[in-house]
Amino acid sequence: MNHRISALLIIVPLAAVVLAATVRQEIVAAGKGRTGRTYSRPQLEYLKAVNRTMPPKDPQLLFVLMAEFSSANQQEEGVGFLTERLREFEPRLSDTQKALYLSAISVLRAQHANDVLLLLALRMFATPSACWIGPSSFRTETSLS
Helix, strand or coil, rough: CHHHHHHHHHHHHHHHHHHHHHHHHHHHHHCCCCCCCCCCHHHHHHHHHHHHHHHCCCHHHHHHHHHHHHHHCHHHHHHHHHHHHHHHHHHHHHHHHHHHHHHHHHHHHHHHHHHHHHHHHHHHHHCCHHHHHHHHHHHHHHHCC
């Protein structure tokens, strides 16, 4: 009976993680065309082109770009793009402008964190021995002496 409960404690979370990963893949695949490429988003491409030329004087342009990356579900690409712009423009940016870039990057990273955590959970449940803490892992005062 105990072995069945132990097996269920391992199998049920593993099945839930696999199901969540499968659903997420289906959602991502639904946003792609037959060629496997994501649909073109003209406003995102326009804002990227504008932001490549020079740092925006109006901070709203930066945050509209961040929102476009977010709504296109391209947070990781957005982090890379904004990080490149920050490095490229850093000598010309004021402290306030640097803070705006860092804020936009942080928001996109935070949105992408759920995806990263799901991958870590999948890896953890794929190798149950990595997360198993058995009785030998705990030490008491008497076992130290």
